[in-house]
Amino acid sequence: MQRLSAALLTLALLISKAHAAPDPSIHLIPQPVSVKQQTGSFTLDKSVVLSVETPAFDHPAGWFTGQLEKSTGIRMRRGKSGKVLQIATMADRNVLGKEGYTLTVTPSRIVLRANDAAGVFYGLQTLLQLQTGGTSPALRSWTTPALPGGD
Incomplete structure (x- = not known):
């Protein structure tokens, strides 16, 4: 009986280790299938444009820009450069099914x-979760860590 208990405990530990979060320093709900944090960050400010x-995709993009304006005061405009x-x-x-997405963040661009x-x-929800620096209406920019990821 003791050997069976030890074997079950070992199996449980192995399973929990296999299903651990990809990067404990990035806390997202739901946890993405894979995340790799890189150096650098993207600062979202009034110079950033939306493409x-x-x-x-206009409806979720419109929702995001509304949330962004409420939380930061940034009114995002449309564009393709910069x-x-x-x-x-x-x-x-x-790849990834209907609700899946990939999110790549570099210092100069975010690609969803x-x-x-x-x-x-869901990808825009993740992007909002990655923001740092609080949600004060006086805040004029926020920073997202650089990462290529997928869900």
């Missing part, structure tokens, strides 16, 4: 790729 590849938050479709629509509007919405 939305398809009209199907510091950009780009929302685009997945290159292969068979998804198959449909639900994936865009």
Whole structure:
């Protein structure tokens, strides 16, 4: 009986280790399938423009810009050059399913790729969770750690 208990405990520990969060320094709900934090960060301020590849993504993009303006006072405008938050479709629509997304953050660009509007919405939720510096209306920018990730 003692050997069986020890074996079950060992198995439970192995399973919990296999399902541990990818990077404990980045706390997101739900926890992405994979996250790799890199050096640097992206500061979202009034110079950042929004590029939305398809009209199907306009609704979640509009929701995000409203949330951003409420929490930071930043009114994001549309554009394609300079510091950009780009929302685009997945290159292969068979990857990640309807609600999946990839989010890549570099010091000069954020690229969110998804198959449909639900994936865009979830990716933008993740981006809001990554913000640092509080949510004071007086805040004029916020910083997101650099990372390539997927869910």
